[in-house]
Amino acid sequence: MEDTALAQVRIVLVRPIGPLNVGAVARVMKNMGLSQLVLVDPQCEHLGEQARTMALHAADILESAQLFTSLPEALQSCARAIATTARDRRLSLHLEAPRTALPWLLEGRPSALIFGPEDRGLSNDDLKYAQRFIRIASSDAYPSLNLAQAVGICCYELYQSIGEGERDITPQPFAEENSASLEMLEQYYQQLESVLLKIGYLYPHTATSRMAKFRLLFNRAQPSTTEVAMLRGILSQIEWALSTRSASVSNAPLPSEKS
Incomplete structure (x- = not known):
């Protein structure tokens, strides 16, 4: 398959349930020039007869799909990630339209577009790994979209965002000053949480909700590799001081007893 900018975008399905949907996703991906299908903890057989039947001439997408047990593993080496969600989920997310947000994935590669399972969508824990969030507007009479339909709409928008003369351009590696990878950000978040627990800013029972807000803050800021290294250096200095x-x-002499 052509090494185009579109081919560098990973379509990430988190805990997909239906093999028919997975097959249909593979088909629409091939229709629109995308080739990287990633499955996180799939709950169905993605190489079974049902999936292959729906994929039709896109069986190669199914066969080359990468499987991971967790979303952070699936996002390794990615610098940009957009998650799809039908509602805000009380995280104060800034929801964007696919046509507005998706071209951002093509400005720097590799990148990921994340979809949740058919029955409940992405969890709050899943959403914390994305930097931007999209919602596909639909009728209030029946707002819930089928997984394959949602992927199809997004793949179409990605395809349309690339001009005819640009579809065969080989993407260039990220420059040093560009956004830090999601893997690097995750390492920063782990260190940040550890330090904030040590200094008493976070408590174990509130750490998850507080860290979710920090993740949204820094993901939205899209810090560069150099900036994340600087932030981690500050944390390391705090750890050294502690x-x-x-x-x-512990080495201070004990005060002598008064007689």
Whole structure:
């Protein structure tokens, strides 16, 4: 398959339930020039007869699909990720239209477009790994879209966002000053949570909800590789200061008893 900008976008299905949907997704991906199908903890047989029947001439997309047990693993080496959601889920998400947001995935590669399972969509925990969020507007009479239909709409918008003269352009690697990878950001979040717990800003029972807000903040800011390295350097210095103070306190001589 051609090495186009579209081919660098991963279509990530998180815990898909229906093999017919997975097959239909593979077919519409091939229709629109996308080739990277990623399945996270699939709940169906993606290489079975039903999936192959729906994929038709896109069986190669199914056969080359990458399988992962978790979403962070599926996003390794990606620098940009957009998640699809039908509602805000009380995370104060800024929801955008596919036509507005999706071209951003083509400005820097590799990137990912994430879809949730058919029955409930992406969880709040899944959403924290994305930087932007899209909602496909639909009629209030029946707002819920089928998974394959949602993927089809997004793949079409991605295809339309590439001009005829640009479809065969080989994407260039990210420059150093471009956005940090999602993997690098995840390492920063792990270190940030550890430090905030040590200094008492976070408590174990509130860490998850507080860190979700920090993730939204930094994901929205899209820090560069250099900026994330600077932030991690600050955290490392804080950890060093904490350990030095702890050592000084433990080595301090005990006060002598008064007679």
